Amino acid sequence: MIQLSNITKSYVHKGQRSYIFRDLSLTLPQGQSVALLGRNGAGKSTLINLIGGIDEPDRGSIERHCSVSWPVGLVGGFQGSLSARENVRFVAMIYCEDEDEIQDKIDFVQDFADIGVYFDRPFKAYSSGMKARVTFGLSMAFDFDVYLIDEITSVGDEAFRVKCREHLMRKRQVSDFIMVDHNLLGLEADCDYALVLVDGQFYRYDDVLEGVEIHKRILVEPGFKELFLAKR
C-alpha cells in the first residue's frame, strides 16, 4: 500500500508559483494496478516522481509499505560517459546483497538488451532504441512490489516491444503497476482501476474503459470539463 497524505506540490518559475497538488490525499491499495489519466501537464509524472522518491513534496507525507521501483524504462538515472555495463553495475550494487547477484543482474540486462559490443561503450553514444533496450532491461532485472511506469516514448522495434510486453505481463502476475497512459505498449486495459486527474484532484473509475472515455471527452469536448466538475 502507498499512502499520500495532504500532499502539496508546487513549482516556481521566474518568481511565479504554480500549484500541481494542494492537500492531496490518496491511497493506492495493494494488489491493484492503476492507470493514471490526465492531459499533459496535469501532474501525472510529478505524482510518479513523488511516489518514486525522486522528488519531494512541499508539504505532506508519503508512506510506502512495499518496495517501489524507479520509473521503468527512463534514461534518468544513467550516466552518459559510462557504459551500459557500468551503469547496470552501479544500480545492482545499490540493490543487491553480493557480487554473484550483481553479476546475475548484469548478465540478465546484457542478454535482454541484446546490443552486442555496444554494451561496453559509453551510453551517450547509443541510439534511442538501444537506450530503451538497456533501461527497460534494467527495470525488468529487479523484483519490486510496485512498478512505476511513466510515459514511455520509445521502446525500440516491434519485436522488442513484444518482448517488453511479455515481461511486463509476467511482472503483473505478482506486482502492481502504477502507470501513466500511453498507447505504445497498450497496457491500460490490464489495470484494475483508473484515476482521472483533473485540476489537481483524482477521480476513481473501477471500470478502466469508462475512465479512459471520460478522460478523452475532457480532452476534446469543449465545456465537458466544467460539466464534469460541476456534477462532482
Next chain:
Amino acid sequence: MVALSNGSIDLRQAMSIATRVRVINALTFRELRTRISHNYVGFMGLIIGPLLSILSFSVIFTFLHPLHDDSIDPIIFFTTGIVVFTVFSETSVRAVHAYQANEALFFYRHVRPIDTVVSRALVELGLLCLLTIIILGPYFLIFPNQRIDDLPRLFASVLLTSVFSFGCGVIFMIAGRLYPVIEVFIPMIMRPLWYISGALFSLSHIPQPYRQWLSVNPIIQGVELSRNAFNNHYTLEGTGVSMFYLFTSALVTVVLALWAYTLVEKKLRRSQ
C-alpha cells in the same frame, strides 16, 4: 514538516546501515570509473600535477629560500603540506559540485545527497594516499636512513583532516544548493587558504601574534601534525598545534554539518 511512519518497510530499508554502505560503495565505484578508467591521461595528471609542485617547491626553497624547518627534509616538508592541503581543497570543492554531478542518480531513491559527499571524500583520501605512496616510496628507497617516526599519528592527522574536510564539504554543498552563488565563491577562497594553511611554511617560523591567528585554522594543524609525525624533531612547541584541537574541530564541524543536513535534506531533493 514531513512525518514518516516507523512501520514503513521501505523507509527502514532506505535508512539501514547496509543500504548506506551499498550506496556509498556503488557511488565510489562510479566515481573511480568516471575519473580513472576512461582517462589514463587524467590519472597521470592527478599524480604528475602535485608531484611537480612538490619537487619544484623542494628545489626552490632548499637552495634559494630556506623557509622550512631545518629539522625536516624539504621533500617530506612539502609533500605533507601539499598533500594534506589538497585533501582539504579537493574534498570540499568536489563536495560543492557533488549534488549537481550526481543529480541523475537521485533517480534511485536510496541514493541520498550526503552519500555523494561521503564517496567523494573517500575517493579523494584514497587517491591522495596513493599519491603519497608513489612519491615517498622511491624517496624512502633512495634514503634508507629516513623513517616515519610516528605512523599512527600520521594516519590520525590525515584522517582527521579528511573528516574535517568532509564536514566542510557537506556544509558547502548545502549552502551551494540553497544559494547557487556560493558554488562560484568556494573555489575562489581555496587560493588564499593555500597561502595561510602552512603548505609552504612552518608555523614556528611565523612571529607572534600572527602565529596564533594562523594556528586557528584546522588545516594548518593537520599539516603541522603530519610533519611532526614524520619527524619528531620538527617542533610543535609554542605553535598551539595539537591533536586534540584538530580532533575537536573535525568533530564539531561534522556534527554541525550532519545537523544542518538533516534539517534541509528534503529541501535539497525537492525540485523547484
